[in-house]
Amino acid sequence: MKNDVWIVVANSTLARIYKAETTHQLKELETLIHPGSRQQSREIISDRPGRTFDSTHSGTRHAMEPKTNPQQLEFEEFARILSKHLDSACSEGHYKKLYLAANPSFLGLLRKFLNPNTTHTIATQIDKDITQLTPKEISNHFDITI
Secondary structure (H helix, E strand, C coil): CCCCEEEEEECCCEEEEEEECCCCCEEEEEEEECHHHHCCHHHHCCCCCCEEECCCCCCCEEECCCCCCHHHHHHHHHHHHHHHHHHHHHHCCCCCEEEEEECHHHHHHHHHHCCHHHHCCEEEEECCCCCCCCHHHHHHCCCCCC
């Protein structure tokens, strides 16, 4: 297994994966983008909602609300994709240590979907969206040990 250290910064639409060259120098390996997470719920649902009769026998009809938020389903789908990617890279030995930073709700989804073997490689987790920062600024948020 390589001794590589990966740093992943993510939110519900974007994930940047870096390799630590030194403790303060990061090299971007790849960027994952999930366009579906950027859409509003009304854009994700292509059909009009179904209609149902009121339960009071009044004959009134109203639109049915979806049981789950379509946008939340997109966030979960992206968390699954990213988790699978990290799990695969871990099992193939591409990194030994993982540093994660994501906004709190997306970090929770990642934790939910990550394989336990991948979870054991996590050195630090930060519940903050730092995807828009430069690599130098990102490295300052972590105490990276190589």
